Amino acid sequence: MKLVDAIQQRRTVRGFTDQIIDDDTLNRLFTQAQQAPSNCNTQSWKAYVVNGERCRQLADSLYLHVSKGNAPSPDFGFMPTYEGIYRDRQVVCAHTLYSNMNIARDDKPARMAALLQNYQLFGAPHVVFIGMPKSYGIVNAVDIGIYVQNLLLVMTSMGIASCPQGALGYYPLVVREHLDIDDEIGILLGISFGYEDTEILF
Numbered sequence: 056m057k058l059v060d061a062i063q064q065r066r067t068v069r070g071f072t073d074q075i076i077d078d079d080t081l082n083r084l085f086t087q088a089q090q091a092p093s094n095c096n097t098q099s100w101k102a103y104v105v106n107g108e109r110c111r112q113l114a115d116s117l118y119l120h121v122s123k124g125n126a127p128s129p130d131f132g133f134m135p136t137y138e139g140i141y142r143d144r145q146v147v148c149a150h151t152l153y154s155n156m157n158i159a160r161d162d163k164p165a166r167m168a169a170l171l172q173n174y175q176l177f178g179a180p181h182v183v184f185i186g187m188p189k190s191y192g193i194v195n196a197v198d199i200g201i202y203v204q205n206l207l208l209v210m211t212s213m214g215i216a217s218c219p220q221g222a223l224g225y226y227p228l229v230v231r232e233h234l235d236i237d238d239e240i241g242i243l244l245g246i247s248f249g250y251e252d253t254e255i256l257f
C-alpha cells in the first residue's frame with residue numbers, strides 16, 4: 056500500500072472481531088513500526104503487547120475497575136480542558152460518535168455505557184500499551200507520537216484496524232497488575248487492535 060493511501064484509509068475503529076493476528080504478522084508489524092525517528096535516536100517508547108485470552112482478562116479487570124467508579128490515576132496527568140476551536144472540535148467529535156451509536160445528547164446512562172466500552176477495548180483481541188520513562192516530558196512525547204503513528208499506519212497497510220485510546224492511560228495500576236512494567240516507566244495510552252467487525256456501526 057502507498058503511504059498516502061495508508062494515511063487516507065487509517066481511521067479509528069471501535070468494533071473488532073475475535074480473530075487473532077498470527078505471530079509472524081505481529082512481529083512484522085512491530086519491527087516495521089520501530090523504524091521511527093527520535094531525539095538522539097533514543098527510541099524512548101516502550102510497547103507492551105497483550106494478545107488473546109490475556110488481553111480479554113485485562114479488559115475485564117479494567118472494565119470492572121472503572122465501572123465501580125474508581126478514580127483514575129494517570130502517570131502523565133489528565134487531558135487539558137479544551138477551549139475555543141479545540142473545544143468545538145471535541146464537541147463535534149463526541150456528538151458524531153454518540154449519534155452514530157443512536158445515543159441522545161441527554162441520555163447519560165447510555166453515554167456512560169459507551170464510554171465504558173473503552174475499557175472493554177471495543178472487543179479487540181489485542182492491545183498495546185505505550186509507555187515512556189516517567190521522568191521524561193514533552194520532548195520525548197513527540198517521539199512517542201511519531202512511533203504511535205507508525206504503528207497505526209503499518210496496521211492500516213496490513214488490513215489491521217486500530218483504536219488509539221488515551222482512556223487506556225488513566226488506570227495504569229490495573230494494567231500493572233497484568234503486565235511486568237518497570238516502576239520507572241509510565242503508561243501514556245493504549246491501542247486496541249485486531250480485525251474490524253463491520254457489523255458494528257461506529
Ligand SMILES: Cc1cc2nc3c(=O)[nH]c(=O)nc-3n(C[C@H](O)[C@H](O)[C@H](O)COP(=O)(O)O)c2cc1C
Pocket residue numbers: 065066067068069148173218219220221222223244
Ligand atoms: C492520542 C489519542 C487518544 C485517543 N483517545 C481515544 C479514546 O480514549 N477513546 C476513543 O474512543 N478514541 C480515542 N481517540 C481517537 C480519536 O477520537 C480519533 O483519532 C479522532 O476522532 C479522529 O478520528 P480518526 O482517527 O478516525 O481519523 C484517540 C486518538 C488519539 C490520537
